[in-house]
Amino acid sequence: MKVRADDITAFTAVDDTLVLASVSSPAEEELLSDWLHRQRDEHPDSKIEVLRLPADDDPPPGVLAQLVEMLDADDDRSVVPVRVFWVPGGLPTRSKVVALISGRDTYCPPKILQHSILKRDPSRARVVAGEPAKVSELRQYWSDNTTAENPREFARFVLRRAILAIERVELRLLGPEYKSPRLIKPEVLSSARFREGLEKIPGATVEQAGEMLDELGTGWSRFSVDLIPSLGRAIFSRGFDPNIDYDRTEVEAMRHALEAHPAVLLFSHRSYLDGVIVPVAMQENRLPPVHTFAGINLSFGAMGPLMRRSGVIFLRRKLDDPLYKFVLRQFVGYIVEKRFNLSWAIEGTRSRTGKMLPPKLGLLAYVADAYLDGRSDDILLQPVSISFDQLHETAEYASYARGGEKTPEGLSWLVNYIRAQGERNYGKIYVRFPQAVSMREYLGEPHGPMTTDEAAKRLALQKMAFEVAWRIVQVTPVNATGLVSALLLSTRGVALTLDQLHHTLQDSLDYLERKQTPMTNSALRLRTPDGVRAALDALSGGHPVTRVDGGRETVWYIAPQDELEAAFYRNSLIDAFLETSLVELALAYAARTDSDRLDAFWSQVMRLRDLLKFEFYFADSAAFRAHVAEEMSWHEDWESDVAAGGDRLDALLRAKRPTIAGPLLRPFFEAYQIVADALLDAPADISEKDLTAKALGLGRQYVAQGRVQSNESVSALLFTTARQVAADQHLLEPAADLEDRRRNFRGELRGILADMNTVDRTARRQFVARERSRRELRKPTV
Numbered sequence: 001m002k003v004r005a006d007d008i009t010a011f012t013a014v015d016d017t018l019v020l021a022s023v024s025s026p027a028e029e030e031l032l033s034d035w036l037h038r039q040r041d042e043h044p045d046s047k048i049e050v051l052r053l054p055a056d057d058d059p060p061p062g063v064l065a066q067l068v069e070m071l072d073a074d075d076d077r078s079v080v081p082v083r084v085f086w087v088p089g090g091l092p093t094r095s096k097v098v099a100l101i102s103g104r105d106t107y108c109p110p111k112i113l114q115h116s117i118l119k120r121d122p123s124r125a126r127v128v129a130g131e132p133a134k135v136s137e138l139r140q141y142w143s144d145n146t147t148a149e150n151p152r153e154f155a156r157f158v159l160r161r162a163i164l165a166i167e168r169v170e171l172r173l174l175g176p177e178y179k180s181p182r183l184i185k186p187e188v189l190s191s192a193r194f195r196e197g198l199e200k201i202p203g204a205t206v207e208q209a210g211e212m213l214d215e216l217g218t219g220w221s222r223f224s225v226d227l228i229p230s231l232g233r234a235i236f237s238r239g240f241d242p243n244i245d246y247d248r249t250e251v252e253a254m255r256h257a258l259e260a261h262p263a264v265l266l267f268s269h270r271s272y273l274d275g276v277i278v279p280v281a282m283q284e285n286r287l288p289p290v291h292t293f294a295g296i297n298l299s300f301g302a303m304g305p306l307m308r309r310s311g312v313i314f315l316r317r318k319l320d321d322p323l324y325k326f327v328l329r330q331f332v333g334y335i336v337e338k339r340f341n342l343s344w345a346i347e348g349t350r351s352r353t354g355k356m357l358p359p360k361l362g363l364l365a366y367v368a369d370a371y372l373d374g375r376s377d378d379i380l381l382q383p384v385s386i387s388f389d390q391l392h393e394t395a396e397y398a399s400y401a402r403g404g405e406k407t408p409e410g411l412s413w414l415v416n417y418i419r420a421q422g423e424r425n426y427g428k429i430y431v432r433f434p435q436a437v438s439m440r441e442y443l444g445e446p447h448g449p450m451t452t453d454e455a456a457k458r459l460a461l462q463k464m465a466f467e468v469a470w471r472i473v474q475v476t477p478v479n480a481t482g483l484v485s486a487l488l489l490s491t492r493g494v495a496l497t498l499d500q501l502h503h504t505l506q507d508s509l510d511y512l513e514r515k516q517t518p519m520t521n522s523a524l525r526l527r528t529p530d531g532v533r534a535a536l537d538a539l540s541g542g543h544p545v546t547r548v549d550g551g552r553e554t555v556w557y558i559a560p561q562d563e564l565e566a567a568f569y570r571n572s573l574i575d576a577f578l579e580t581s582l583v584e585l586a587l588a589y590a591a592r593t594d595s596d597r598l599d600a601f602w603s604q605v606m607r608l609r610d611l612l613k614f615e616f617y618f619a620d621s622a623a624f625r626a627h628v629a630e631e632m633s634w635h636e637d638w639e640s641d642v643a644a645g646g647d648r649l650d651a652l653l654r655a656k657r658p659t660i661a662g663p664l665l666r667p668f669f670e671a672y673q674i675v676a677d678a679l680l681d682a683p684a685d686i687s688e689k690d691l692t693a694k695a696l697g698l699g700r701q702y703v704a705q706g707r708v709q710s711n712e713s714v715s716a717l718l719f720t721t722a723r724q725v726a727a728d729q730h731l732l733e734p735a736a737d738l739e740d741r742r743r744n745f746r747g748e749l750r751g752i753l754a755d756m757n758t759v760d761r762t763a764r765r766q767f768v769a770r771e772r773s774r775r776e777l778r779k780p781t782v
Helices: 026-042 061-073 093-102 111-120 135-145 151-174 184-190 192-198 206-216 222-236 248-260 274-284 303-308 322-337 362-372 394-401 411-421 439-443 454-475 480-490 498-514 521-527 529-539 560-571 574-591 597-611 621-632 638-644 646-655 661-679 688-705 716-728 738-778
Strands: 016-022 047-053 078-086 125-129 263-267 290-295 312-315 341-345 380-388 429-432 546-548 555-557
Touching: 016 061, 016 151, 026 047, 026 078, 026 111, 026 125, 047 061, 061 151, 078 135, 078 151, 111 125, 125 151, 135 151, 135 192, 151 184, 184 192, 184 206, 184 322, 192 206, 192 322, 206 312, 206 322, 222 274, 222 411, 248 380, 263 274, 263 454, 274 290, 274 380, 274 429, 303 312, 322 341, 322 362, 341 362, 362 439, 362 454, 380 454, 394 560, 394 716, 439 454, 480 498, 480 521, 480 529, 480 560, 480 661, 498 521, 498 529, 498 574, 498 738, 521 529, 560 661, 574 597, 574 621, 574 646, 574 661, 574 738, 597 621, 597 638, 638 646, 646 738, 661 688, 661 716, 661 738, 688 716
Parallel strands: 016 047, 016 078, 263 341, 263 380, 290 312, 290 341
Antiparallel strands: 078 125, 380 429, 546 555
16 A cells, blocks of 8 residues: 555545454544545545444454454455544553553553643544555565455454554554554565565474564554654763764765665774664764664563563574574564664674774675565665764773673663763764665676675675675764873873873874874864863873873873773874784884885785785775875875885885884784783694683783783783684695794794884884973073
8 A cells, every 4th residue: 555644635535445444432532533434525426435443453353253254245446444543642651661562552642632632632643544546466576475265354454454554544654763664463464575585494383483483573663753852862961971972964864865775884993872873863963773683692681571662672692493594594584675774793793893894794694685686676784883982891801801791781780870871971973874885786686696605795794794884984073082091191191291192192193184094073072181181181080091180280191001992093093093003013124124125015014904904994905905005195206215224214114103003002912912822832722712711811821921002912802803813824724834823923923023113113212302492482581
C-alpha cells in the first residue's frame, strides 16, 4: 500500500471500498463514525464497507474469518487502512517511562482521558488513511513473496500491509526521526526467501527461528525517540557541554544521502557514551533513528527492555549456531530492504589507547550479503567520528594497560559510570559525518560476480572498511587536550612554565594550519597564553597534568603515574602528525647510512609504514609516497640535501618544524623492542597470554633500570599489537634461522630508537634556541 498523507482523497473515484479501521476506545469510535459519515456524504455512489479491528494487531479468529470473506468478495475492491492518530503530548514523563518499559503505546492517551482531551483541544486527534490498494494487487504480491496458501494467511498479510501503510502516513506527520520497523517477525517468517533458506538448515524449525527473531527484535517506540536522547543528554551533560559540536554542512549532506538509500552508521569508539551520542545526534538533527548493535552483556535489569525499545539490537557473543547466523542475516536484510538504518562501532570495541583500532568485518559481511541479494540498489557506509576533550574512562584504560581486568557490566557498574560523569567538567563532545562510502562502488551490481566469489567480496569489504576508518581519521578534530598532553609527555616529567608551553605549541599549530587539519576551538585558542592556561586548568589535578605553585612561576608536568592517561589523549592526534614523524626518522636514518641516502630515505619511510600498519591507518603505498613527497616539498631542493648528506642533511632536519617523532612514536617502538627482547629465549609458538606476561615483567625491569624512557611503553595493550608485528615478520613460526631473525629484528628496532634519539636531540636544541631567543626579547633595553 502506498502512502497518502491526506485522509479524504483516498476514496476519490472508488466504487467498492473496504475500510480496515483500527480503533481502541469509545472516543476513537466516535471520531471514526464522524469520518465515515463525511466520506459517505462526499462519495454517495461509493460502496464503503467497514471492518473494525482491535488495536493490538492480533485480531480474534472471528474477525479474521470475516476479513477472509470480505477479501474473497471481489478482487477489484479497494482496501483502505484507517486509524486514529493522536498528536503527541499530555502524559507526564514518569508515566511514559513506565509505559515505555512495559511496551504500551505512550503516544496514545489513556482511554479514560481521551474525551476530556478532545473536548479541550479537538486538534489532538485525527483520522488518517493510507492510499487504496486493490485486493488483486495485494494477492499477487502475497503470492510472489510468501510460501503461504491459506486464505487466513492472506488476510494476516493484508493486515500487515495495512499497518505499514498507516505507519508511513503517520511518519509523514511526525517526521523522519520517528521512522522505525514494525512487524519484523511476521514479515520475515512468512517470506519465501526465509522459508527456502530455513529448509537448508538441518533440524531448524520455524518456532526456533521465531524465538531468535524475538531476541533480536527491536524498535524505536515513538516516545523512546523523545525519551532516550533526553536521557542520553542528561547522562553526558553531567560532565560535558550539553551542546554537541557538529559540522552543519556534513549534517545536511548526510540528510540528503539518507533520503535516497539505507545506511550503516559506523562510529569510532572511545567511550560507552558513543552508543548514547549517536541517537542523540540523529534525533536533534531530525534524522531517522538508527538501530544499534550491542553485546548481549549490556542487556541487564530494566536496561534490557528499555534499550530494545530504543533501537538496540543485542547480539550473542558467539555466532557459531548456523540457525542463529541465518536468522541474523535475514534480519539484517529485512532492515536494509525496508530502508531503515543500522549502526555499530567499526572497531568492534572501545579503543583503550586513544587511536583507531582495525575495523571488524563480521556484521559488514551480513549487510554486503543483503546488498548482493538485491535487497537495496545501494547501501551507504556512513563514517561517524566521535571525539571528546576528556574522558573519565582513561583511568580504566590505564589499568588495562598495566594488566588489569575489565569490570563486568551490571546495574552497580551503570550507577558508578553515571556518577563518574558528574565528577568534573570534561569539556565538549565533537561529532563529524564525513562523506559516505557507497557499497555499490566497491561490490559492483547486485547479483554480480561477488555474490559467489567469497575472496573478492572479503577483499572489497576490507577496502570499504578501511576507507570508512580513513575518513573518520581525516575529519576527527585535533583538540587542546591532545596537543598539551603530547608536549608535556615529551619532557619526561620535567615541568614547563606557561610561556614555555605557549611558545613550543606554536610550531605544531602552524603545521596543522598549513595542512588544513581540522581543529577544535580549544586548539585554536592555544595561539594565546590565556587559551593555553584554560587547557592546563582543565587538565590539572592529575587529569593528567600536575600543577606546581608557590615558586616564582607556576609550572605544569605529567607525573609518572599519569603518563598512561595522558598517552590516551596524545594518541588521538598522532594521525595528524604521522607522516611528518616518519619523515624525521627516515631523515635520521639516511644521515647514518653510507649508501644512496635518497634511496635509503624512501626505503626507510616505507619500512616504518609497514611496521606501524597495525597501529595506524595509512593511505595506499602510492598515495602515501605522494603524501611524503608533498610533506618534504615545503623544503626547497630537499632531495639534493638528502642525497648530499652531512651538514646539508643535518641542516634540513634542524630546520624542520615541528620535530615530534619521539613524543608521538617512542612508546610504540619501545613496546616493540620489549616484545622483541622477550622473544629471544621464547618458544616459537609462545601464546599471546604468556608473551604479554613476559613482556610486562621485562618492561617493569627496564623502567626500573632506566632502559626505556616512558612508563607507557610497558602496556599490555601495546604488547598485543607488538605481537601482531612479530607474527607479520614470521617470528612466531618454527624455523632453522628463527633465533637469528629475532635478533636482527631487535637490532632493527634499536636502530629506529637510536634515530629517534637523534630527532629528540634536534628538538631539544630547537627548544633551547627558542628559549634563548625569548629571554633575549624580554631583556630590558638600555
